[in-house]
Amino acid sequence: MLMRSSLLPIISLLTTEWALAQFTTPAAVPTGVAVQGDYTGPLRPRVHFSPPAGFMNDPNGLFKDNNGTWHLYYQYNPTDIVAGNQHWGHATSPNLYEWTNQPIALFPPNSTTGVFSGSAVIDANNTSGFFQNTTEGVVAIYTLNTPQKQVQEIAYSYDGGYTFTPYSGNPVLDVGSNQFRDPKVVWYNDHWVMVIAYAAEYVIGIYTSPDLKDWTHASNVSHIGFLGIQYECPNLVKLPVKNSTSNDDQDGWVLTISINPGAPLGGSITQYYPGQFNGTHFEPYDRATRLSNFAKDDYAGQFFYDEPVSIGWASNWEYTNIVPTGSEGWRSSMTLPRTNYLVDSGVRGYHLVQEIYDVSPILSKKLSSSDNNLVNTTISNMNFDNGIYFDMNITLPSDVTFSADASINFTISTQTSRECVKGGYILASSTPYTIWLDRGQTDGFDNPFYTDKFSESQLKPAKRIQGMMDRSVFEVYIDNGAVVGTMDVYPTEPFTTLSVGSRSLPKGSEITFSAWELKDVWA
C-alpha cells in the first residue's frame, strides 16, 4: 500500500545528488513471463530479495505451498523505479533465500487503478467454492485502489499461485472509503478472519467470513500505540509462546500495525501487540507499545499464511523513492526471513522474537580468521566479496561488575577503508546493555531523513549477536532476534572487510565468533 491513492511525486528538493537515475525501465509491463533482472550491481543484495527491475515495496500474499515452495508476492512497479502503478510481483523459493522470479501475478485493470497490498490463503476445504478438485487452491485477498476508493477484492489460482483470476463478484468488501486497505486473512477454527486498516482513522477492523466472499464486521482495535499519520498493513496471527508462565496458554496472538509517516524515528515503522484473540475480538495483554525493529528500514512485515515465518520491507517511505540503487535499475529489498515466536519475558510482558530463518543454504566459505575467542582482542581484516554473516555467542560470568568501557565492537569497511558501517554492544556506561549501529560513515546517500544512528537497550547483557552485511542492507539480531535492527547502507564502493573485537570484558568471559562469506544466490 501506498500512503496516497495517487502516484507519489519524486522528492527533488533535498540536498542530494541522487535525483532520478538514468536507468530506463520497460515501457510495457511484461505478462506471462518473468521480468528480467540484472543482479550484478554493486548495491544488489546477495541473499535479501530484491525485484528484478523497477520498484518494490510491501511483501504481499506470502504463503508456502503443499510442495514446500515459498511464495513471495510484493507491491511492484515494473515500469519505474519509484512507487506507483502497483502490481503484485512474484517470486518463489525452496528456502526463502534462493528466489526464482516469476511472472507478475496480479495486474491492475487500468492505468488509474492499483493492486495494493493484501494476503493469500490456501483454501484447503474449498470454503470459497472456487476449487472442486484440489486441496491446494490459493486465494489472494487484496485492496483495489482507484482514485475514488479502496475496496477489497479476491482472486483465485488453479495453479498454486502462479496465475490468478479475479472473482466475478468483486469487490467482496466495500465500505465506501478511500482509506481502507491491506487485508490480511487467517483461518480461525471454523471461519476466516481478516484484519484491515481504516488507515486514516487509526482503526484496525476485524472481519469474519465463511467463504472469503461474504465478510461481516466483528470488532475494531482503535487508537493503539504510536498513531503516526496512517495505520497500514495489519497482521493478526497465532504464534507459539515460549517460556510461558502459565502452562495453559502455549499459543498467543500478535497484532502488528505499520505506521507511515510519523514513526518515532521518522517515516515508517511496524509496532506489535501480543494478546488474546477469540475469533472475533482481539485484546492485547497490556497497554505497552513495542516496535519490531530499532533501526529505520523494516516496514509492512507480513507473516506467511499459517506459518510463524515473516518477511518485512527493508526500506522507509521517507527516502525509498530516491535511494541510489535506482542507478542500478531497482529500488528496495526485503528483510531476511524470520521465524517468530512470543516470549513471556516476565516483568516486561510478552515480547516478539524474530529468529533469522535457517541461513545454512546461503553460507559460503567460513572465514579463516573466525572461530577465535574474541575476549579483549580484535580480529581485523576478514575479507569477503559478496557479503558476510557473523555470529558470536557470549558467555559472561554471573553477577559481575563491568568496567565502564566494557564493550563489543565491529566495523565493516570498504576496500580503501574510506567508508564503513559501525556497530557495537555497550556492557557498561550510562546506557548499559545497549546495541548501537552507525551508518553515517558512508558516502553514497545523504538526505535529511537518512538518520544514521540507532540503538536499543536490554535488561540483561546479550548472549548472542548475529550480523549480516549484504551489499546495501545490514541487519543485526540480538539474542536470536529478541532485538532486531535493519538498515539500508549505501557505500560508494563495495564493503569487503570486517573487523570485530571486544574490550574490558571481565575475567571468565567467553565469546565464540564465526563468520562466513555469503553465497551469491543470483550467480
Add this chain to the structure above:
Amino acid sequence: MLMRSSLLPIISLLTTEWALAQFTTPAAVPTGVAVQGDYTGPLRPRVHFSPPAGFMNDPNGLFKDNNGTWHLYYQYNPTDIVAGNQHWGHATSPNLYEWTNQPIALFPPNSTTGVFSGSAVIDANNTSGFFQNTTEGVVAIYTLNTPQKQVQEIAYSYDGGYTFTPYSGNPVLDVGSNQFRDPKVVWYNDHWVMVIAYAAEYVIGIYTSPDLKDWTHASNVSHIGFLGIQYECPNLVKLPVKNSTSNDDQDGWVLTISINPGAPLGGSITQYYPGQFNGTHFEPYDRATRLSNFAKDDYAGQFFYDEPVSIGWASNWEYTNIVPTGSEGWRSSMTLPRTNYLVDSGVRGYHLVQEIYDVSPILSKKLSSSDNNLVNTTISNMNFDNGIYFDMNITLPSDVTFSADASINFTISTQTSRECVKGGYILASSTPYTIWLDRGQTDGFDNPFYTDKFSESQLKPAKRIQGMMDRSVFEVYIDNGAVVGTMDVYPTEPFTTLSVGSRSLPKGSEITFSAWELKDVWA
C-alpha cells in the same frame, strides 16, 4: 533521578575526543551561598537555564510563589561534571528566563546518599501542620536514594522555598524497593495525590494523602506505552482543554512517563497520556502512545505546581556525561519553559500542545532583514551574537496541490560556514507535512548515540514555525507547540548566521517572517 542507585561511570570507550574535560569542580559543596558560575563559555545557552557549574539533570520541585517568583530546583552534582552526588540546586526567576542562582536547597545527609527527583507544593491550608502562621508554606517531596533502597521524604520551608528542613518523621513512604522514585504531588479537591514510578516494574503508583505525611496507595497504571528499560519522573496534572468536542469537559488530565534507556530514538524520552482522573484512578482516553518531543533531548519534564507551565531537561542519558560543555565546567541545560494545554484533535485524539512561554523578555534587537514575505525567496546572512529566535506564520491557499518540492528551509551557520544546523518543513513528497532537523554538520561532538536527524509528520500543513538557536541548544515549535523538537548542538565555533527561505509554494501563499537576536540574560 539517576538510572542506577550507584554513581554513573563515564563512557570512555567511544570514539570521541570529548572524554573528561580539564575543568576542576569545587572540592566542597557550597552551603548557604549560591554556587558561582562562569556563564561566558561559547556553548553556554543565553536563555535556556544551565547550572552555574557542575552537572545538572532533571527539573525538580517546580513552583511559583505568591509573589510571582518562579522556583526551579534541579538534580545537581555541584562537585563534578558528571551525574552523581545528587543535590537539589535552586534558581529563581520573575519570568522563567532571567534566573538568579540560589544556594543549594537540599543536601544529601552523607556521601552514599542522593537527594533524587521530586516535586514541591504550596501547603496553603497547612494540611501538613508545619505552617501555623503562613499560607505560603512550601513542602518538597523527594526520593532519598541510598545503596539499599529508595524512600520518599518531605522537607518544609518557612522562607518560601529558599531553605528546607527535613521532616523528623521521614521517610513518609517506604515500600522497601530500590527502584521506587520521583514523586510528583498535586492537590485534588480535598486531598494530595502523588504519582511515583516503580521504575523497574513499568508501573506508576498513585497514592493519596490528607497531610503529605501519611500516604495511601490508591491505584496503579501499568505497562502503558513504550516501556524502555525503566519508568521515571511521572507527572499527573490537570490542564485546560481547547477545542473540546464535548462542552462538559473543559479540563483534562495528562499523565507523563519518562523512560530511560530504551527510547525509540535511543536513550531517554518522555511520553504522555491524556485522560480522566477521579482523584484516585487515572484512565487514558485511548491506548495511543504519544511522545512530547520528536528529537532526542527533552527528558523528565515537570509541571510547576498548580500551573500549566512545564520545563524539561534538554539532554539524553546516552551522552549527557560526555558532551563538550564539560570543558566549560558545566553540563546540561533545561528546555524552554512551556505553557501547556490539551487539544481534542478529532480523529487523532487528545494532543498535548506545548507553547513557548512568553519570550518577550528575552528578545533583543529585531533583525533588520526580517519582516519579509518569505514565499519562494531566501533571506541569507541574518547575523547574531548570542543566539536567535525566529517566528514564521504561514498562510496557504486552501485545497491546493503542492509541487513535489514545496518546502520551507532554514540553516544556522557558524561564522566560517564550516558547520551548520539545518531544518525544514516538507509540504509535498513521500512524507508531506513533515518537520525535519539535522545536527549532523557540526564538529564539536561525535558519538554512536549522538543521532543527527529527526523528523515528525503532521496531518495538515504547519501554520507557524518558531525556532530558537541558543548556543548549544536548538528548539523548534510547530503550530504553537503542537509538535516540538529539542536537540543539543555542539559546534566548534559560535553560530552567527541564519538563512531561511521557501520554494515552490503555490500562488497565494504568504509567510510572514520575523527574527530577533536573543538577550544575554547572564550579562
